Amino acid sequence: MTDALTKLDKLKAKKAELEAQIRSMHARETAKQRKADARRKIELGGLVLKAGLGQHDKGELLGGLLALASQIGSDANAKAAYKQAGDAALAGKK
Template sequence: MDKLEQKKKLLQQKMNRLKEKEVKVKIAERKQRTRRLIELGGLIEKAGLSELSVTQLLGALIQIKDQSGSEETLKKWSSEGEAAFNKNKGSVENEKPILIKFPIEPDLSVRKKLRSFGMRWNSVRKEWEGIADPIAIKAELNHIEMSVQEIHP
């Protein structure tokens, strides 16, 4: 009877370990899915489609799905997407840690442009920060009064 109880106990322990592993795998899958959904939301923003209503956006995405069967179309989309990703990127050697301050709050289009350069808003310091090409940002936003400060480590 003792041996049977020991085997039962060992099996229960193995089962508990498997359940723990299953929970960890499910958590990892959920995190991966959440990260992907956040990336997709960022793409919607980067494409300038965030002002569309939910139904308009879904309709557009359904049309994209319908058109995605052609290899030629997918290649075209890939090259256009790569160009869009690289559009606001200065050369890597020109990218530096920078801070950008404005005398008054910039409008939405300027904020979107800053985000497209990889800048983010620091709500504590009330300034934009990031690693980007300051020359490219100044050229793109030359009509806006701002101070750009390079951070030297």
């Protein structure tokens, strides 16, 4: 009986160890995703500033972005033109 209890205790300890590893891996992945999300938001905010729109109200910015999203969603030529202008600005050209 003691051998069975010892084996059971070892299995419980192993289970607890594996559960801790799972929690640790999950926490690392969550932190990694949060960091990537924060970086993306910072980059997008930087684009707003680079475009000279930092002084505008949040509602104005969102309204403008919604209008832009509607336009480029249905107009491939506009999308290509905006991309070309944006890529040039990012490269330091005007």
